[in-house]
Each structure stands twice: as C-alpha cells, then as structure tokens.
Amino acid sequence: MNTFTKVIRLFIDGVCDETSADIVDARVRSIVDVVECQVFPSGLCTIQVAPNTQTTDTELRLLRHLTFDKYRAMYACDAESSHVSRIEILLIGVHKLNYHYVSDRLYQAIQGLVSCRFLNDDDNDDSRVELKYDSRKLSRFELLSMMHSLGYSAQIDQNESNFGSGIVVVQIRIEGMHCNSCVSNICATIEDLPGTLGIKLTFQESIATVTYDSRNLSLTQIVTEIEKLGFKAAIISDQHETEPSLFEVNNQNDFARTTQARKKQSDGIETCFIQVEGMTCTSCVDTIERNLSKVKGIHSVLVALLAQRAEVKYDPEHLLPSQIAGLIKDLGFRAQILDTATRGIDIINANIDGMTCASCVNKIERHIKSLSGVKSIDIALLTHRCRIKYDTSIIGPRDIIMQITNLGFPATLLSDDYKNDDLAKLQEKTTKKWRNTFLMSTLFGIPAMVVMLLFMFKWKDHDSVPQIRDGLSYENVIMFGLATPVQIICGRHFYVNAYRSLKHKSANMDVLIVMATTIAYAYSVLIIAVNIILKLDSPMTFFDVPPMLFLFVALGRWLENVVKGKTSQALKKLMSLQPLQGVLVKLDERGKIIEERVILAQLIQRGDLLKVVPGETVPTDGRIVDGTTTCDESLITGESMPVDKVVGAQVVGGTKNLVGSIIMQATHVGQETALKQIIKLVEDAQTSKAPIQELADKIAGVFVPFILIISFATWVIYVIIGYTAYDSLKKHSSVRIIFSVNVYKVVAKSLRTMYL
Structure with missing residues (x-):
C-alpha cells in the first residue's frame, strides 16, 4: 500500500x-x-x-x-461499532421483486437504521431480513413498531439463534369488557405490538394468555396498551422474569408529543367527516382510531360514539375520503361520508355591547368574516346580539369573542337557557291546545254516541224514527246540534294545518281528517235540506263522524304532546348536568403548570389543556395527558361503579372526577361532546313525529289525491245518470240507490236552471 x-x-x-x-x-x-x-x-x-x-x-x-x-x-x-445491534426478522408478504423498494422506504422512514439486507433469493413471499440499527437512537420495540406503522407485518425469525431464550408466557386478568367487540379490540391491539407471538382471550373468563419475546417487548408495555383502551389489567402469573427494555416508553411524553405534532399540520391537510354506524362501546371507538392512525396519510382520527361520527384529518395526496370510509367498513362498521354542510360546523350566539350605528355593525362583520374558519355572522343592532357560524376544527368560540372584544366592543357568550325556556313554553302551549280540543270533542262526542245507540236500538228502521216535520227527524236535529260545535271549534286546528299543507302542495294526515269530517258534515246537512224541500222521509246522516273522529285524533295528539312534555323535563335535567366552567392551564417544556385561569365551558376549544381536581366535573370530552384518577360515568353508561382512568384514557364531559388530579386535553367541544349529543337526541325526540304518523302522512300524500279523483268522478257519473237515465234506473235498482240518484237528479236540475 x-x-x-x-x-x-x-x-x-x-x-x-x-x-x-x-x-x-x-x-x-x-x-x-x-x-x-x-x-x-x-x-x-x-x-x-x-x-x-x-x-x-x-x-x-x-x-x-x-x-x-x-x-x-x-x-x-x-x-462495526458496539452500539450497532443486529436482528433477523420475517417480512410477511414481501416478494423478491420489491426488495429494493422496501429497503429504500425503510432507510428513509427509520432514523437509526444502519443496514437492511435480504437473506433469501427464492420467490417466497415471506422474506428473511437482517437489520442493523443504532441502539442509541432506537430499541428493538421502536424499530419493529415503525415497521408496523409503515404497513409491514414483521415477525421475529424463529431460526435466529437463541430465539426461545426470551419467550415469555403471561396471564393477565382484564376487567371492564362489555362485549365480544372489546375482546376483539384487545386481541388486535396486542397482536399488533412487535414481539407478540400470540394471545388467547375469552369474554367469559376475562383472562388473557399472552406469549411474547421479552427482547422486543416488555410486560409493562403490554399492560399499558390494555389500559390505554380503557380496561383494567392485573398480572396473574408469568413463566419467568422478563428483562427490562433498554428504552422504556414514557406514555405521558409520547402523548404530549403526539398532540403537539397534530397541531403542526401542513396546509395540505384536509378534514372529512364520516357517519359510522354499528359502534356499541368505547372499545369500538378505539378500534377505529387505532387502526386508521396506522394508515399512511392519515394524521389524526377523532370518533364520537353517541354522534356516530368520525373526524379524520388526512393528506389528499395519499388517499381519498371514500377510501377512508372503505377502511372503516373493513373493520366491520357501516360508514358513509357526510355532506359538507354538516362538517364540524357549530353556531354560537353572543351579546355585543358598545354598538351605536350601522358602521359599528359593518366593522365587526367585516373583521370577523376575514377570520379563517368563520362561515357567516349576522348582527342585530337593536338587540345587540349576533349569531356566528364557524368551523370548530379551525377556530374556537374563545378566539372569536376575543377578536370582537379587541375591536372595542365587549362581547359575552349567550347560554342556551333562553332557548330551552322558549321551547318549554311552546310545548306547554301545544299540550294545552290539544287537551282542550280533546275535552271539547269528548263533551259532544260521548253524548253523540249515546244518542246514536239509543235511536238505533229503539227504532230498528230509520224511517220509523219520530219526525218534527217531513225530512227532519228528532235524531238528526240532536246529532246536528252535537256535531256543529265540534266541527267548527275543535276542527279549526285541523283546518289550519290542512291549509298549510295544501299551500305547500302536499297532503298530510290533517288533510285526510278534514276531508272526511267536512264531507260527512256537509253531506248530512245537504241531504236533510233536500229531503225537507222534497218533503221526503228523514234521511240517514253521518253527523256522528266529526265528533268521534276528532275525539280520537285529539286524544292521540294530546298524549303525544304529554310525552314530549316529559322529554322537556328530562332535557332540563340534562342541561343542568352540563359543566359551567373549566380550568385552562399552560405547561412549560417540563410539563409544569405555569398559568391557570377559569373560563366558561362554552369557551373551551379543541386542543386546550384543562386541569380537573377531585370532586369537580369534567368540563368537556378529552384524553388524559397527565395523572391518574377514577371517574363516575353513570351519566353515560348507567353503571354506578367508578372507572379507573390513566394517561391516554378518554374522559367524558359532565362526569365526576372522584380521586386524583389530572391534566386533560380537549378533543370534542361544543355540539360534539357526548352530553350534547344526548341532549340533541332528546330534542329530536321532542320535535319528531311518531313513526305511525309519519307512515300515515306518507300514505295520505298519495291516498288523498287518489280518493278525491275517484270521489269527484263518482259524483259526476251520478249527476249524469240522475239527469239522463233516472226512469230506466228506477225499474232495476234498490230503494237506496233510487233515493241517492233522486237527490243528484234534483241537484242536476237545479244546476241546469241556474245556467239556463
């Protein structure tokens, strides 16, 4: 050399x-x-x-x-340095033709990977790979976790030397499972951990038997993952002691780093909202969040159980909302992309002081509309109130109120109490209206039924009923007197509703009721008048129809509104459970609290860090980032037993914090919280129609026009027959038909006289 x-x-x-x-x-x-x-x-x-x-x-x-x-x-x-470690693994589903692509992707994604060498040259889809990595930068567990996050199924090569020396079998008792979905969620989570060789768990025994490689996975990490799902885990036994991991993961720091990373999203990130059906418990929620978070291109996933909705932030360069919905369907849930009109939009009402003219209004509107995330703002100068529609994923109510105040117009958020009072008063007024209608109908309807039965049993033939004069019997006079007040007084509500329905070119149940009672009443009056003129016997009438029909329909409407009134009381109780305020905190780089201030619960924004001490109500839905505690979640689950909460666990707004002091991060605010969703369900039940009424309205929409056409055609045919072929029909028809045709003949002659 x-x-x-x-x-x-x-x-x-x-x-x-x-x-x-x-x-x-x-x-x-x-x-x-x-x-x-x-x-x-x-x-x-x-x-x-x-x-x-x-x-x-x-x-x-x-x-x-x-x-x-x-x-x-x-x-x-x-x-060749001492801190470079070596491991042999099996990559499942990686073909020989993809070796170069896979190695390039691993080098780019994993910082600290020194070497990636494929050891087999055959066409088998399961490839043996030798990995060398810098143990100062990452551990075995972190290396395999990163590979899993890239979508590769990596397993420890069982042909590796001393493979069996680190195998551990442990039994863990798990409490808090509600259904087999919880079992599936736990099994899927543990199986995804690098180093897990197998897990057996049944819902009946509640004992999980886990086999894992202690060189890649520690028992502490397994228990932590189970507790993150919201379950309690206790170790029963293991075959031998496991070695501690060189790099013990700090859950609090990991969660803090994750939340900070989610805040620092690039401008290319978009948000989609997906309706998810089939979720039964928080285990289902975690299943969706955990599996979608592993997909490349998805930055964050928030699932609301009661709202049956998922909010997903994703990179459109990697996947589309339809593909995300498909991933959720693959997990066993029904998924549908929501329309843009319902995507995370919330509305607040505020009171603004200091406005004196239209110029002030224009100044506020122009400034607020320029804010990112604000969809619209409407200000009423006379009442000093404004209504603002905004995107909760971009801006929060506290920022909006602060912007208005900084303009020199002090602004305060209005509560929903005044809305609930107006709703309760309206409901009480509607209930009284139908109660009075029912009582009025009963006052005349029951006597009408009694009179009808008395005359029916005393005189078998209607023609033998005593008459005041020709064409007018005592029965018809009494029934006319009982039906007329009901038709005019009780029927006015139905007439108003029917008119509104016809005005909008539709036919509902009220149109059907008005048509039946009006025809019965008008026909009865007309036929009596005709018989009096012609000096015939008193006819059979239908004066009994309006009182009886209005009686039963009014009873149904009254009972329906009584039930809705009870839901109003339940709604008031639910509203009282809403937390009024929360403690907003700021943390330094070491996680120490440097600032605390009390704010209204309505001003809490997504991503805020909140402090909850023992005995206080959790101000909104979120996840714990520091501390452990026990919460009373009977408000949501109905279960009186307290639920243990650790770092990463979900907490529900409105529930009680019983034991420890925690720091939580808000994930769902405003109308997205679980308690708000319960209130919304109650409000929907209060304002919605009964299923049978909706069905009747749908049928009436087709049935009523059809009946009107048939009835009009029948009337026209009878008039024509009565005018042209009365004598011929008289020879071959019964008395009742002759009588009916005779009536229409008189009507036809009258019409001819009028027009001639």
Whole structure:
C-alpha cells in the first residue's frame, strides 16, 4: 500500500458474495481520485485516494456514488461499532421483486437504521431480513413498531439463534369488557405490538394468555396498551422474569408529543367527516382510531360514539375520503361520508355591547368574516346580539369573542337557557291546545254516541224514527246540534294545518281528517235540506263522524304532546348536568403548570389543556395527558361503579372526577361532546313525529289525491245518470240507490236552471 495515499474504510450494505463485491469494485474504480480499492464479500471496502484530495469531499462523494440499486454505503466505524445491534426478522408478504423498494422506504422512514439486507433469493413471499440499527437512537420495540406503522407485518425469525431464550408466557386478568367487540379490540391491539407471538382471550373468563419475546417487548408495555383502551389489567402469573427494555416508553411524553405534532399540520391537510354506524362501546371507538392512525396519510382520527361520527384529518395526496370510509367498513362498521354542510360546523350566539350605528355593525362583520374558519355572522343592532357560524376544527368560540372584544366592543357568550325556556313554553302551549280540543270533542262526542245507540236500538228502521216535520227527524236535529260545535271549534286546528299543507302542495294526515269530517258534515246537512224541500222521509246522516273522529285524533295528539312534555323535563335535567366552567392551564417544556385561569365551558376549544381536581366535573370530552384518577360515568353508561382512568384514557364531559388530579386535553367541544349529543337526541325526540304518523302522512300524500279523483268522478257519473237515465234506473235498482240518484237528479236540475 502506498504510504503517501489516504485510506478510506467503508461498509457497503448489500455485498454478500464475490459477484456483488466485483460490481462495487468496478464502480469505486470509476471515480477519478481513487488510486486503489479492495472490496470484500463481507461488505468491507478499503479505498486509497490521492494525497492531494480533500478527504471529506471525497468521502461524501464516495458515499453518494456507492449508494445505488440495492447497495448502501456507510462508514465502516458506524457499521462495526458496539452500539450497532443486529436482528433477523420475517417480512410477511414481501416478494423478491420489491426488495429494493422496501429497503429504500425503510432507510428513509427509520432514523437509526444502519443496514437492511435480504437473506433469501427464492420467490417466497415471506422474506428473511437482517437489520442493523443504532441502539442509541432506537430499541428493538421502536424499530419493529415503525415497521408496523409503515404497513409491514414483521415477525421475529424463529431460526435466529437463541430465539426461545426470551419467550415469555403471561396471564393477565382484564376487567371492564362489555362485549365480544372489546375482546376483539384487545386481541388486535396486542397482536399488533412487535414481539407478540400470540394471545388467547375469552369474554367469559376475562383472562388473557399472552406469549411474547421479552427482547422486543416488555410486560409493562403490554399492560399499558390494555389500559390505554380503557380496561383494567392485573398480572396473574408469568413463566419467568422478563428483562427490562433498554428504552422504556414514557406514555405521558409520547402523548404530549403526539398532540403537539397534530397541531403542526401542513396546509395540505384536509378534514372529512364520516357517519359510522354499528359502534356499541368505547372499545369500538378505539378500534377505529387505532387502526386508521396506522394508515399512511392519515394524521389524526377523532370518533364520537353517541354522534356516530368520525373526524379524520388526512393528506389528499395519499388517499381519498371514500377510501377512508372503505377502511372503516373493513373493520366491520357501516360508514358513509357526510355532506359538507354538516362538517364540524357549530353556531354560537353572543351579546355585543358598545354598538351605536350601522358602521359599528359593518366593522365587526367585516373583521370577523376575514377570520379563517368563520362561515357567516349576522348582527342585530337593536338587540345587540349576533349569531356566528364557524368551523370548530379551525377556530374556537374563545378566539372569536376575543377578536370582537379587541375591536372595542365587549362581547359575552349567550347560554342556551333562553332557548330551552322558549321551547318549554311552546310545548306547554301545544299540550294545552290539544287537551282542550280533546275535552271539547269528548263533551259532544260521548253524548253523540249515546244518542246514536239509543235511536238505533229503539227504532230498528230509520224511517220509523219520530219526525218534527217531513225530512227532519228528532235524531238528526240532536246529532246536528252535537256535531256543529265540534266541527267548527275543535276542527279549526285541523283546518289550519290542512291549509298549510295544501299551500305547500302536499297532503298530510290533517288533510285526510278534514276531508272526511267536512264531507260527512256537509253531506248530512245537504241531504236533510233536500229531503225537507222534497218533503221526503228523514234521511240517514253521518253527523256522528266529526265528533268521534276528532275525539280520537285529539286524544292521540294530546298524549303525544304529554310525552314530549316529559322529554322537556328530562332535557332540563340534562342541561343542568352540563359543566359551567373549566380550568385552562399552560405547561412549560417540563410539563409544569405555569398559568391557570377559569373560563366558561362554552369557551373551551379543541386542543386546550384543562386541569380537573377531585370532586369537580369534567368540563368537556378529552384524553388524559397527565395523572391518574377514577371517574363516575353513570351519566353515560348507567353503571354506578367508578372507572379507573390513566394517561391516554378518554374522559367524558359532565362526569365526576372522584380521586386524583389530572391534566386533560380537549378533543370534542361544543355540539360534539357526548352530553350534547344526548341532549340533541332528546330534542329530536321532542320535535319528531311518531313513526305511525309519519307512515300515515306518507300514505295520505298519495291516498288523498287518489280518493278525491275517484270521489269527484263518482259524483259526476251520478249527476249524469240522475239527469239522463233516472226512469230506466228506477225499474232495476234498490230503494237506496233510487233515493241517492233522486237527490243528484234534483241537484242536476237545479244546476241546469241556474245556467239556463
């Protein structure tokens, strides 16, 4: 070796035999400054360069030039130092043709990976890989976790030396499971941990038997993952003691780093909202969040159980909302992309002081509309109130109120109490209206039924009923007197609703009721008048229809509104459970509280850090970032037993914090919280129609026009027959038909006289 040359020692990952060594040797000699080189089959490469060259520049040029195809160049000291560890794994589903692509992706994504070498050359889809990594930068567990996050199924190669020396079988008792979905969620979570070899768990026994490699996974990490799902875990037994991991993961720091990373999203990130059906408990929520978070391109996932909705922030360059919905469907849930009109939009009402003219209004509106995330703002100068629609994922109510106040107009947020009072008063008024209608109908309807039955049983033939004069019987006079007040007084509510329905070119149940009662009443009055004029016997009438029909329908409407009134009381009780305020905190880099201030619960924004001490109500939905506690969640679950909460666990707004002091981060605010969703369900039940009424309205929409057409056609035919063929029909028809045709004949003659 020439003593005047400089020597550079490199390690070429990918060199495994004489052929690959010759390929690299030829590439090295193509560089101008290289005097001599020697490449060994082990990958070690010794290169002599001219003494007048800049060593650093030459080394960098060599590293770039010798990193090609499947080969990676690095300093020999980095590849052979004591802190470089080695592991052999099996990559499931990676074919020989994809070796170069997979290795490139691993090098780019995993900081600290020194070497990635595929050991088998066959066409088997399960490939053995030798990985060398810098143990100062990452542990085995972190290395395999990163590979899992990239979508590769990595398993420890069982052919590796001393594979069985680190195998541990442990039994863990798990409490808090509600259904088999919880079992599936736990099993899927543990199986995804790098180093897990198997898990057996049944809902009946509540004991999990986990087999894992202690060199890649610790028992503490398994228990922590189970507790993150919201379950309690206790170790029963294990076969031998496991070695502690070199890099113990601090859950609090991990969660803090995750939340900070989610705040620092690029401008290219978009948000989609997906309706998810089939979720039964928080285990289902965690299943969706955990699996979607592993997908490349998805930055954050928030799932609201009661709202049955998922908010996903994603990179549109990697996937589309339809693909995200497909991923949720693959997990066993029904998913549908929501319309943009319902995507995270919330509305607040505020009171603004200091406005004196339209110029003040214009100034506020122009400034607020310019804020990112604000959709619209409407200000009423006379009442000093404003209504603002905004996107909760971009801006919060506290920021909006602060912006208005900074303009010189003090603003305060209005509560929803006044809305609930108006709703309760309206509901009470509606209930009284239908109660009075029912009582009025009963007052005349019951006597009408009694009179009808008395005359029916005393006189079998209607023609034998005593008459005041020709064409007018005592029965018809009494029934007319009972039906008329009901038709006019009780029927007015139905007439108003029917008119509104017809005005909008539709036919609902009220139109059907009005048509039936009006026809029955009008026909009865008309037929009596005709018989009196013609001096015929008193006819059979239908005066009993309006009182009885209005009676039963009014009873149904009254009972429906009584039930809705009870839901109003339940709504008031639910509203009283809403937390009024929360303690907003700021933390320094070490996690210490440097500032605390009390704010209204309505001003809490997504991502805020809140402090909750024992005995206080959790101000909003979120996750714990520091501390452990026990919460009373009977408000949501109905279960009186307290639930243990650790770092990363979800807490629900409105529940009681019983034991420890915690720091939580708000994930769902405003209308997205679980308690607000319960209130919304109660409000929907209060304002919605009964299913049978909706069905009747749908049928009436088709049935009523059809009946009107048939009825009109029948009337026209009867008038024509009565005018043209009365004598012929009289010979071959019954008395009742002759009587009916006779009536229409009189009507037809009258019409002819009028027009002639």
